[in-house]
Amino acid sequence: xxxxxxxxxxxxxxxxxxxxxxxxxxxxxxxxxxxxxxxxxxxxxxxxxxxxxxxxxxxxxxxxxxxxxxxxxxxxxxxxxxxxxxxxxxxxxxxxxxxxxxxxxxxxxxxxxxxxxxxxxxxxxxxxxxxxxxxxxxxxxxxxxxxxxxxxxxxxxxxxxxxxxxxxxxxxxxxxxxxxxxxxxxxxxxxxxxxxxxxxxxxxxxxxxxxxxxxxxxxxxxxxxxxxxxxxxxxxxxxxxxxxxxxxxxxxxxxxxxxxxxxxxxxxxxxxxxxxxxxxxxxxxxxxxxxxxxxxxxxxxxxxxxxxxxxxxxxxxxxxxxxxxxxxxxxxxxxxxxxxxxxxxxxxxxxxxxxxxxxxxxxxxxxxxxxxxxxxxxxxxxxxxxxxxxxxxxxxx
Amino acid sequence: xxxxxxxxxxxxxxxxxxxxxxxxxxxxxxxxxxxxxxxxxxxxxxxxxxxxxxxxxxxxxxxxxxxxxxxxxxxxxxxxxxxxxxxxxxxxxxxxxxxxxxxxxxxxxxxxxxxxxxxxxxxxxxxxxxxxxxxxxxxxxxxxxxxxxxxxxxxxxxxxxxxxxxxxxxxxxxxxxxxxxxxxxxxxxxxxxxxxxxxxxxxxxxxxxxxxxxxxxxxxxxxxxxxxxxxxxxxxxxxxxxxxxxxxxxxxxxxxxxxxxxxxxxxxxxxxxxxxxxxxxxxxxxxxxxxxxxxxxxxxxxxxxxxxxxxxxxxxxxxxxxxxxxxxxxxxxxxxxxxxxxxxxxxxxxxxxxxxxxxxxxxxxxxxxxxxxxxxxxxxxxxxxxxxxxxxxxxxx
Numbered sequence: 001x002x003x004x005x006x007x008x009x010x011x012x013x014x015x016x017x018x019x020x021x022x023x024x025x026x027x028x029x030x031x032x033x034x035x036x037x038x039x040x041x042x043x044x045x046x047x048x049x050x051x052x053x054x055x056x057x058x059x060x061x062x063x064x065x066x067x068x069x070x071x072x073x074x075x076x077x078x079x080x081x082x083x084x085x086x087x088x089x090x091x092x093x094x095x096x097x098x099x100x101x102x103x104x105x106x107x108x109x110x111x112x113x114x115x116x117x118x119x120x121x122x123x124x125x126x127x128x129x130x131x132x133x134x135x136x137x138x139x140x141x142x143x144x145x146x147x148x149x150x151x152x153x154x155x156x157x158x159x160x161x162x163x164x165x166x167x168x169x170x171x172x173x174x175x176x177x178x179x180x181x182x183x184x185x186x187x188x189x190x191x192x193x194x195x196x197x198x199x200x201x202x203x204x205x206x207x208x209x210x211x212x213x214x215x216x217x218x219x220x221x222x223x224x225x226x227x228x229x230x231x232x233x234x235x236x237x238x239x240x241x242x243x244x245x246x247x248x249x250x251x252x253x254x255x256x257x258x259x260x261x262x263x264x265x266x267x268x269x270x271x272x273x274x275x276x277x278x279x280x281x282x283x284x285x286x287x288x289x290x291x292x293x294x295x296x297x298x299x300x301x302x303x304x305x306x307x308x309x310x311x312x313x314x315x316x317x318x319x320x321x322x323x324x325x326x327x328x329x330x331x332x333x334x335x336x337x338x339x340x341x342x343x344x345x346x347x348x349x350x351x352x353x354x355x356x357x358x359x360x361x362x363x364x365x366x367x368x369x370x371x372x373x374x375x376x377x378x379x380x381x382x383x384x385x386x387x388x389x390x391x392x393x394x395x396x397x
Numbered sequence: 398x399x400x401x402x403x404x405x406x407x408x409x410x411x412x413x414x415x416x417x418x419x420x421x422x423x424x425x426x427x428x429x430x431x432x433x434x435x436x437x438x439x440x441x442x443x444x445x446x447x448x449x450x451x452x453x454x455x456x457x458x459x460x461x462x463x464x465x466x467x468x469x470x471x472x473x474x475x476x477x478x479x480x481x482x483x484x485x486x487x488x489x490x491x492x493x494x495x496x497x498x499x500x501x502x503x504x505x506x507x508x509x510x511x512x513x514x515x516x517x518x519x520x521x522x523x524x525x526x527x528x529x530x531x532x533x534x535x536x537x538x539x540x541x542x543x544x545x546x547x548x549x550x551x552x553x554x555x556x557x558x559x560x561x562x563x564x565x566x567x568x569x570x571x572x573x574x575x576x577x578x579x580x581x582x583x584x585x586x587x588x589x590x591x592x593x594x595x596x597x598x599x600x601x602x603x604x605x606x607x608x609x610x611x612x613x614x615x616x617x618x619x620x621x622x623x624x625x626x627x628x629x630x631x632x633x634x635x636x637x638x639x640x641x642x643x644x645x646x647x648x649x650x651x652x653x654x655x656x657x658x659x660x661x662x663x664x665x666x667x668x669x670x671x672x673x674x675x676x677x678x679x680x681x682x683x684x685x686x687x688x689x690x691x692x693x694x695x696x697x698x699x700x701x702x703x704x705x706x707x708x709x710x711x712x713x714x715x716x717x718x719x720x721x722x723x724x725x726x727x728x729x730x731x732x733x734x735x736x737x738x739x740x741x742x743x744x745x746x747x748x749x750x751x752x753x754x755x756x757x758x759x760x761x762x763x764x765x766x767x768x769x770x771x772x773x774x775x776x777x778x779x780x781x782x783x784x785x786x787x788x789x790x791x792x793x794x
Contacts, residue, residue, distance in 0.1 A: 001566040001567070001596075003517060003660050003662070003665060005518065007516060042467035043467055045462065046460050046461055046462050047459045052456060055459075059449060059452045060449075062444045062644070063446070064443055065443050068442070069643040070439035070440055070640075070643045071643060072643065107504050111673060111675065114672060120401055121399035121400060135672055139672055142515060201398055246465075246467045246469065248675065248677065248678045261399055265400070271404060275511060275535045276511035276512065276539075277507070278505045278507040278642075280645065281504075281645045282643045283678075284678055284681075
């Protein structure tokens with residue numbers, strides 16, 4: 001018996017644990033201070049009424065023999081028609097034509113962004129942006145893949161572009177990015193698509209934050225770019241779009257046009273999912289199907305608008321202070337440069353002690369995150385305003 | 398770019414597709430006949446009222462800011478306390494003491510029975526019963542593992558016992574078994590536990606059907622056997638216990654005592670799940686937490702009793718006919734020998750044409766399934782009675 005020894009190469013991440021520990025210690029030492037967390041990575045607004053109503057109806061369906069639902073309708077995509085139709089209509093509004101068979105319903109993009117690797121050889125080289133959501137890195141370490149990085153920095157506004165001298169088989173792109181909030185234009189993504197097609201590589205495009213995009217020049221789906229169906233898998237999520245972090249629903253698009261090694265990746269993924277997955281809750285799916293209805297979109301847009309306004313409060317503050325940042329406009333994340341050449345953790349301590357505001361040190365997202373700091377828009381408007389007033393008072397001195 | 402070429406070694410399974418196609422063809426040719434399906438592998442009774450009520454409450458929680466739930470409570474096990482406590486109490490009633498940290502909440506046992514392999518080296522040899530649930534085989538083919546079989550047959554009543562001359566690192570056991578319905582006694586399982594501990598192997602024990610067991614000599618959990626915490630991972634599901642096939646909830650037990658290659662498998666699995674999974678729906682978990690309450694157990698026991706009575710109708714019929722079978726008493730599955738030395742598919746056709754009853758050919762579950770046939774108890778009582786009367790009339794001639 002041998003364990004998967006690649007697991008021993010994983011580094012323990014103490015990022016959020018240390019943030020939590022330092023915050024708790026400060027609170028214990030200063031019980032009179034009101035500490036505000038601009039570090040929240042989870043949504044805080046409740047589900048939209050249209051989603052709630054659809055879920056109640058679905059629960060009632062499960063209570064009666066005539067309407068009870070067992071295993072999902074199809075062992076490959078597992079999607080109920082109501083959900084698949086609403087996803088197709090949402091894509092159509094973005095100018096993207098897909099077919100039902102291209103779409104796989106899952107319990108969330110995080111599962112799929114690791115599980116999708118099952119269909120690829122462990123011999124492949126993976127290209128991952130730095131900084132980025134740490135799971136991309138860890139899931140590939142677990143599989144023993146060779147990893148190279150696309151270097152993001154202030155110089156390229158945290159939007160690295162492809163380099164033909166770098167050979168890669170699998171390319172992760174997250175746009176709008178976590179943690180930097182930076183979002184690619186369609187023209188920039190076209191360069192990535194062309195690079196992937198030249199290399200015979202596959203792009204894993206994480207579109208979890210696409211609903212925050214508010215500029216037609218920026219991509220909301222990689223399939224808005226010509227040639228993407230021949231090289232890209234798109235990972236989508238209801239988590240940030242509709243507050244589903246605790247409900248768990250996502251969808252992954254593997255176009256039938258995507259062929260590698262003579263094999264249809266759509267068929268390989270269908271086989272993977274039918275063998276190692278058994279679908280997403282009927283109740284969850286009915287809730288998700290309500291998201292892209294007229295009523296649902298109106299309600300979730302209001303929620304996204306609330307978070308977007310918080311982001312604007314933060315970026316307005318940084319604009320006044322003349323601090324470099326990315327994100328915030330098309331993302332719930334604002335990625336600011338630490339003032340006075342502080343390291344990420346130095347600024348964390350400085351902000352906690354002097355403004356009683358908690359953020360997330362950028363160095364936790366990769367080596368290029370050092371000297372940067374992530375603020376999020378998922379708090380309340382009142383807290384966000386107060387935190388920014390304190391930051392202004394502290395850094396505007 | 399290379400795909401995972403192990404996928405090309407997978408055989409397409411046409412079992413259920415062919416059953417469906419032949420049934421549809423017969424129906425089209427004989428619209429006047431009432432065809433009864435004793436091939437249903439899915440539950441058909443609705444969710445218990447206690448579960449429905451808990452789910453409605455949970456949906457309401459998601460509608461209000463004060464009670465809204467985002468990401469699950471813990472990035473390793475993802476279980477809410479109410480659910481973990483109810484699982485611990487259910488184990489306690491079986492005489493098994495576990496701790497919360499041993500239990501991982503998932504979206505179902507099928508996901509975990511494949512995903513758990515991530516923590517083991519692809520070099521390991523896997524021992525799989527034949528016949529058995531085909532996913533065990535396929536997930537290991539995908540990972541390129543060497544596979545050997547524990548041969549089940551009429552001779553050992555489809556309960557193969559360990560053989561010390563066979564070297565294995567990972568051992569799948571499903572008890573009560575799908576498709577044979579055969580269930581190990583605690584004494585028989587002890588032999589497997591001792592074998593695994595001698596070999597330094599890990600048992601993956603699929604307990605999905607444990608709630609059908611109605612005899613204290615038979616195991617409901619492998620942890621009822623001494624030494625199991627040192628070698629066994631138990632995969633549990635609400636699917637058949639509480640009709641959750643369309644709701645998706647399971648739990649996997651990895652005791653802290655389980656060490657292989659110097660590593661805690663509990664910690665490896667925690668790392669796998671925190672990296673490649675993001676928890677199970679809060680609504681689902683609250684529904685599941687209601688299953689093992691006093692009210693919930695009473696209601697699901699009534700449902701299980703209904704299915705068990707159907708199984709008895711089938712086994713009584715086979716007893717009268719003097720046909721060898723396993724299962725049915727502690728399982729929703731009855732595994733019968735095809736009469737007259739027919740092959741599985743010959744008997745399928747014979748039964749469909751002459752009794753208008755549909756079952757599942759045993760040969761679809763492995764080479765040792767040839768000449769056997771699976772009937773299930775998940776239909777209605779009326780249909781089960783009528784189907785058995787027809788079988789009696791046909792085979793009792």
